[in-house]
Amino acid sequence: MSVVRDPKPGPRDVLVVTRQDYALPGKDLQRIATAIHEHLTVLVTRGILTHAAAHPRPPRERHRRTGFRGGTVLTVQVEVTARNTTIGLATALAAIRGGFDALAVTAPGQFTPAELAHLVTVTVGDDVDVTTHPRLPGRARR
Known part of the structure; x- marks a missing residue:
């Protein structure tokens, strides 16, 4: 996994919050x-x-509109403070993709190689939510 790191801290850093929900019916979401x-x-x-956080949760309204009928979705949220x-977005997406890449070892039998490859490619899809905020006092720059 290649994670982009910016070594120069500055007063104009931003907090980039990236969140994506994954509908994974039939999988052990916990x-x-x-x-x-x-x-x-x-x-x-x-x-x-x-x-960073990853947890199962009830689907949001947009999932219901697209026909998703499952009980829960997997939500992955990553926050990066960057220049x-x-x-920040490149670092967050690389981290999320790396998490799915790691599933081949940490959760064997849950996904086929093709399913994992699909999850990695949809991480940049239309369902990704990205918000930015000025750097918050007290939060270290990453």
Whole structure:
């Protein structure tokens, strides 16, 4: 996994919050969320991410409109403090993709290689939510 790191802190840093929901019917969402969360926690500990979470949750309205009838979706949220939105978004998406890549080892039997490849490619899809905020006092730059 290649994670973009910007070594120069500055007063105009931004907090980039990236969130995406994944409809994964028939999968053990709690086990998958735990595996991805563990991967993201390592990146937070290393200072690459500011905050990260992965957990099952009820689907949002947009999933109901698109015909999703499952009970829960997997939500992955990553926060990165970076010099600009582009660097923050690239880092966040690489972290999420890395979490799905890690599932082949951490949650064997949950996905076929083709399913994992599909999840990695849809991470940049239309369902990704990205918001940016000025750097918040007290939050370290990553």
